Amino acid sequence: MMRSLLVLAAAGFAAAETGIDAWLRYAPVSSPSSSQSLPSSIISLNATANGPVHIAAVELQKGLAGILDHNLSVIYPVSYQPGNTTSSILVGTVAEYANSFGGSPQIPRLVDDGYWLNATGSTVQILGHNERGALYGAFQYLSMLAQGNFSNVAFASNPDAPIRWVNQWDNLDGSIERGYGGPSIFFTNGTVVDDLDRVSAYGRLLASIGINGIIVNNVNANASLLSTENLEGLGRIADAFRPYGVQVGIALNFASPTANLVYGNLSTFDPINPDVITWWTNVTDALYERVPDMAGYLVKANSEGQPGPLTYNRTLAQGANLFANALQPHGGILMFRAFVYDSVNLNESVWKEDRANAAVDFFTGLDGKFAENAVVQIKYGPIDFQVREPASPLFAYLRNTSTAIELEVTQEYLGQQCHLVYLPPLWKTVLDFDMRANHTQSLVRDIVTGKRFNRPLGGAAAVVNVGTNDTWLGSHLSMSNLYGYGRLAWDFSSDPEAILQDWIRLTFGSNPTVVAAITNMSMSSWPAYENYSGNLGIQTLTDILYTHFGPNPQSQDNNPWGQWTRADHKTIGMDRTVSNGTGFSGQYPVEVAAMYENISTTPDDLLLWFHHVNYTQQLHSGETVIQHFYNAHYAGADTAQTFVTQWEGLQGKVDQQRYNETLFRLTYQAGHSIVWRDAITNFYHNLSGIADSQNRVGNHPWRVEAESMTLQGYEPYTVSPFEAASNVTAIVTSANATTGTAMTTLNFPNGTYNLAVNYYDLIGGKSQWTVSLNNHQIGSWVGDLEDRLGHAPSIYLDGHSAARITFHNVTVGKGDVLKIVGVADGIEPAPLDYISVLPAGVVD
Secondary structure: OOOOOEOOOOOOOOOOOOOOOOOOOOOOOOOOOOHHHOOOEEEEEOOOOOOHHHHHHHHHHHHHHHHHOOOOEEEOOOOOOHHHOOOEEEEEEHHHHHHHHOOOOOOOOOOOOOEEEEOOOOEEEEEEOOHHHHHHHHHHHHHHHHOOEOOOOEEEEOOOOOEEEEEEOEOOOOOEOOOOOOOOOOEEOOEEOOOOHHHHHHHHHHHHOOOOEEEOOOOOOOHHHHOHHHHHHHHHHHHHHHHHOOEEEEEEOOOHHHOOOOOOOOOOOOOOOHHHHHHHHHHHHHHHHHOOOOOEEEEOOOOOOOOOHHHHOOOHHHHHHHHHHHHHHHOOEEEEEOOOOOOOOOOOOOOOOOHHHHHHHHHOOOOOOOOOOEEEEEEOOOOOOOOOOOOOOHHHHOOOOEEEEEEEOOOOOOOOOOOOOOOHHHHHHHHOOEOOHHHOOOEHHHHHOOOOOOOOOOEEEEEEOOOOOOOOOOOOOOHHHHHHHHHHHHOOOOOHHHHHHHHHHHHHOOOHHHHHHHHHHHHHHHHHHHHHOOOOOOOOOEOOOOOOOOEOHHHHOOOOOOOOOOOOOOEEOOOOOOOOOOOHHHHOOHHHHHHHHOOOOOOHHHHHHHOOEEOOOEOOOOOEHHHHHHHHHHHHHHHHHHHHHHHHOOEOOEOHHHHHHHHHHHHHHHHHHHHHHHHHHHHHHHHHOOOOOOOOOOOOOOEEEHHHOEEEOEEEEEOOOHHHOHHHEEEEEOOOOOEEEEEEEOOOOOEEEEEEEEEEOOOOOOOEEEEEEOOEEEEEEEOOHHHHOOOOOOOOOOOOOEEEEEEEEEEEOOOOEEEEEEEOEOOEOOOEEEEEEEEOOOOO
């Protein structure tokens, strides 16, 4: 049936697309030249009613109809003889194949969830080690066809690790912590939603990328999840996921025995107390009675105010084993987060204190003391999903304990789905890092799969914030991160760019121009974001006290959260050396420790993570630290501007709805990257007193500050933090006015310009602005970004609410009068920062 043919012709877009189908659109592609090449039926060796093999057959039927306009019937014979049909697709388990044909196929060894795909003969064989594996094989086959790949292939594919989970941070009230894609698809008003169609659709997406487990609620868990009503609701969620092979688990509140009346209210949650042990055993038994294939539990304990075993002077292992032991008879897994640190008593003025030390410090002496079905879930870096961190040393420390790497599809610190940041290249820097345990190659990916230290469990978990938005994550392009996570979790050695290009072809089609543009944008997006946010290992310089979104570098310091920069007017960076600092570098195996201990062998991109240096410290590149800051922030913002023009080149090649929605976000990112650039460079210019050698910082010849205009109904406002406004000052409508007017006479040469207006868009109001030139209206806009973007909004004039709108190709004459009229609404006083009159090609 199959022939070697790679079809790259993209199908036209007949109608707008919402993004709800993600990479499972099954858009038409050109078919093989001979109709005889197409199968005549789908043979489903069905073992379980409405199970993954049945779903695989249904999915193949749907996929072939969409991709090739070829409608196939599905047959479920008691026995099947190959000669009965000249051409078919056969899908099922190896065991059912043997049962049907009286012998096992000659195929490579498969493990749980693995599959064999053979498309070399008249019958395509898709055989899984289990039913889930058969479904994965079917999705892989359809992925090839949907990309126009009709090549003859025969291969086995096994997952790198058994644990490939996602962690939802959904709350029972329907909100989602770090939720940028709408409300929860699982919960509302304290209970499970009635309509679970979106849950089934999510299960389909997860299965298509090999995800086999999901924690459906927030790690900051609510004990009322264990109520009788919610237990039944969890059962319904599990029923919706089960056909797709996605097992449901839940996050637990450690103190639930003292807060839950359903199973008896206790006065203690001490993990070695017999009553507490019995309490959790009863809860677990009740859950498995309703959800017999429950994946297990996720526990966050003694972190960020959450209760845990340390409350009773018990060890973290004793706390974890309480749950692991309750799960063990049922085959469940306990995922225990290593995100444990003191967020109250850390003192920046104590030179030796360091939040990065916490994971190893808290787990010291516990290696090998966790139950066999317990897995320690370790964030990729020792702080908290920053734009760049060294690999957590805990991966190398726990050699007799199963571990999993925790990643974050949710762009919590990385633009919150409002900035394009393709994350798999970031994740690969950690997965491919060699810990050199016992002077032997010890890649993080080999540690978390159990290969390096011969552990039975392991894998990956990723925080994902899908919501009710049709785009799932709030952004079409951010879905590449969910797809990329699944592909990496299956095969940690995969190439991020190859994964990305598969996703592009499946999501937007195979037009070479589309593939090239989105590849270029996405692969440059993480370096660009690192450049205009925080680089050299200083972490993402976002506001850690408020929204985690916009710039606020001083928020990192002078608080107990421990994400310090220790920056003053002469120096910057954390000294994490053993010789003079916090000792963090010494937590690594000796070869790695020696590299980070020595400033000359520390990579530039982690210099300020490990060393406290003068701003004039020279990098390996030859630049000084401060000049690198200036150059990188300007380079990153410049790159972000190109995303808009590259995407504009795809008009007509992407359906209009997704084109417009993506253009809006990329335009916003281009403007906000300048907010970032200016905030960070101004802050460190002010702090260090060292000039930018290229005279860019604080020098903006094409700008007119709003406070310098002639104002009526507007008044100057000093912005805090100071660097979140150009020249420290914005304007807001006066206390006794709802409408403000700002006017200025332009002193630029006659020509055609782009007119950019920087303003602030606060939640709690939808101000309106109109801009005109010589009383001729150029354009208008409304402050409604809180409805259109989904990021954590702000009620202040700051780096989160700062935004830019640009009007293109405006004819300007010297002496023209520009006027902006702002109409305040609610708490939003129509704030303005500045205008920029930009010649073509000038960024600002």
